[in-house]
Amino acid sequence: MGLRELKKEQTRTLIADTAWRLFADRGFDAVRVAEIAREARVSEATVFNYFPRKEDLLYSRLEDFGERLVAAVDSRPAGESVLDAVRNFLTRSSGILAQLEAGDHEALVRLRTVSRMIADSPALRAREQQAIAGTTAALAARLTAETGDGGESADSGAPAVDITAYVAANALMGVHRALIDHVRRRVLADEAPDRLAADVRAYGAQAFALLAQGLAEYGIR
Known part of the structure; x- marks a missing residue:
């Protein structure tokens, strides 16, 4: 990574970290982008250059997670x-x-704060679903390219996503969505946080065992 790219990444991280701190202190809807810019000592235009929408300040990390999953x-x-x-x-x-x-x-404390923030904001819940849908689409496209089953879209000539790949991607990401909902419910209800990680692993294993009955042979390289 060159010096210019490193500086841009540092600025992006600074803005995101500042936003998360302010959101955690006061809630998502109560914080204006201008306040984030002032606290991070950048212009408001700079914030929007890195994060086109306010919701992106919170969900850029979820999208990074999705990119790592597809990778x-x-x-x-x-x-x-x-x-x-x-x-x-x-x-x-x-x-x-x-x-x-x-x-x-x-x-x-951080997990409870973020969970309450999302639960209280329709805009954040909608953005979360958009981020998950984007990861699902990326995974389906990757599986289509790997299996070579997509063909070509009749409308645009662009590669079409194979329906089998799309179904598989949605099933796999459905486990992710279910685990997110489980964690959020448990955290907001203050239910045994010390057991949360172990329970998520156990429930995840159960869910994938269920999918394995139909997907065990799909996509073996």
Whole structure:
């Protein structure tokens, strides 16, 4: 990464971190973009250059997560199915759930704050679904390219997404959506946060075992 690219990435991270801190303190709807810009010591135009919509300030990290998920599928070793690649990615011990499991109280505070913020904001919930849908579409397109089953769109001439790939991507991402909803419900209800990471792994394993009955042979490289 060159110096210019590094500086841009640092600015983007600074803006996102500043926004998360202000959102956590006062709630998403109460914070204006101009305040984020002032706190980060950049112009409002700079904020919008990096994050075209206010919701993007919160969900850029979710989209980064989606990109890493698709990359994990793309880089899976020979003999590994798509189901195994997604399962391994989603159920590994990392991120904020791993911090909770280690007894990090600050991680619990952050997770509760963000969960309440999203639960209280229709705009954020809609943006979350958009981010997940984008990851689902990217995964379906990648699987179509890999299997070579998509053909060509009759309308645009662009590569068409194979229906089987689209169904598989939606089934796999459905587990992700279900686990997100489970975590949010548990966190907002203050239910046994010390067990949350272990329970998510267990429920994820159950969900993928169910899918394996129909997807076990799909997408083996």
